[in-house]
Amino acid sequence: MGVFELGIPTGVITGEHVRKLFNYAKSEGFAIPAVNVSSSSTINAVLEAARDIKAPIIIQLSQGGSAFYAGKGISNENQRASIKGSISAAHHIRLLAKEYEVPVVLHSDHCAEKLLPWFDGMLEADEEYFAKHGEPLFSSHMLDLSELPRDRNIEICEKYLTRMSKINLLLEMEIGITGGEEDGVNNTDIDNASLYTQPEDIYEVYRRLSKISDLFTIAAAFGNVHGVYKPGNVKLTPILLKKHQDYIKDQLKCKDDKPVWLVFHGGSGSVKNEIREAVGYGVIKMNVDTDTQWAYWEGIKNFYESKKGYLQSQVGNPEGEDKPNKKYYDPRVFIREAEKSMIKRVKEACEDLGNVNRL
Numbered sequence: 001m002g003v004f005e006l007g008i009p010t011g012v013i014t015g016e017h018v019r020k021l022f023n024y025a026k027s028e029g030f031a032i033p034a035v036n037v038s039s040s041s042t043i044n045a046v047l048e049a050a051r052d053i054k055a056p057i058i059i060q061l062s063q064g065g066s067a068f069y070a071g072k073g074i075s076n077e078n079q080r081a082s083i084k085g086s087i088s089a090a091h092h093i094r095l096l097a098k099e100y101e102v103p104v105v106l107h108s109d110h111c112a113e114k115l116l117p118w119f120d121g122m123l124e125a126d127e128e129y130f131a132k133h134g135e136p137l138f139s140s141h142m143l144d145l146s147e148l149p150r151d152r153n154i155e156i157c158e159k160y161l162t163r164m165s166k167i168n169l170l171l172e173m174e175i176g177i178t179g180g181e182e183d184g185v186n187n188t189d190i191d192n193a194s195l196y197t198q199p200e201d202i203y204e205v206y207r208r209l210s211k212i213s214d215l216f217t218i219a220a221a222f223g224n225v226h227g228v229y230k231p232g233n234v235k236l237t238p239i240l241l242k243k244h245q246d247y248i249k250d251q252l253k254c255k256d257d258k259p260v261w262l263v264f265h266g267g268s269g270s271v272k273n274e275i276r277e278a279v280g281y282g283v284i285k286m287n288v289d290t291d292t293q294w295a296y297w298e299g300i301k302n303f304y305e306s307k308k309g310y311l312q313s314q315v316g317n318p319e320g321e322d323k324p325n326k327k328y329y330d331p332r333v334f335i336r337e338a339e340k341s342m343i344k345r346v347k348e349a350c351e352d353l354g355n356v357n358r359l
């Protein structure tokens with residue numbers, strides 16, 4: 001039984017189809033990587049990787065990545081570039097995901113309180129799209145209010161989920177603090193204790209949000225860190241995720257061993273068996289950014305190093321003074337090398353999470 005047999009179509013999926021996909025991943029014990037993109041090139045690389053290994057995929061845009069997609073030449077005052085960039089990328093993904101014939105969950109990444117105008121702008125686009133097509137433009141959005149006191153965090157999530165549930169959007173929320181730095185938000189100095197979310201906190205989120213909609217996921221902190229640090233600096237404790245699930249199961253007196261869809265942030269640089277352990281406890285989405293950024297760059301780096309003699313001037317290379325180098329410096333050549341390297345890394349992330357041959 002694969003994703004297509006469950007009635008999940010190709011292209012960007014929303015609402016009921018996202019629910020089916022996440023429940024399928026949870027019951028089968030695999031997770032789907034959510035790969036950050038910031039250009040048409042990185043989007044196409046993710047789609048190509050997913051197609052090659054017959055896997056559903058999550059494509060996500062950060063606030064900074066969205067602004068970059070719009071172009072650094074546009075001012076981001078009042079989140080203008082981030083809003084337009086995320087919408088533009090969403091249309092690109094919607095059109096091409098069908099051509100690559102893979103189901104795609106289209107998601108927006110971390111949105112801190114100060115970035116809420118970006119979130120609001122995307123929601124307006126979702127509501128407009130819903131009015132015309134009966135579904136939102138995106139599949140899901142993430143609100144990261146983990147820096148706020150718990151109740152304030154949940155309160156704002158309740159408010160947004162109420163609005164989002166009307167158009168079948170899924171909300172990802174974060175509770176507890178993920179260390180490190182990502183997209184300009186720096187948590188490297190946060191003390192260790194707050195890097196682990198408590199089961200009571202997860203239950204409180206579950207209790208309050210499930211009254212509104214079942215379309216929500218929770219990113220819990222279990223020692224995870226955004227970005228890559230020296231080995232040993234990341235002390236992951238995936239067993240905490242099992243404790244969260246057990247606690248909620250107990251409170252709800254339900255039969256499901258994994259009542260919550262969990263999300264794994266800051267997975268770059270993690271040990272593979274810790275990733276697998278986390279997935280076994282109901283993680284259905286894992287963010288991948290730092291490692292695919294490196295892969296993209298490494299593709300260019302290796303290409304440059306192997307073709308150095310052909311990349312110093314428009315004309316003249318080791319084969320002769322008058323030999324042209326156009327076929328080496330054409331962006332389609334070296335960007336393709338970056339894509340090939342990123343595609344390989346996305347496939348590796350899928351393999352780590354058990355997300356291969358799932359269609």
Ligand SMILES: [Zn+2]
Pocket residue numbers: 110144174178219265266
């Ligand atoms: Zn996070």
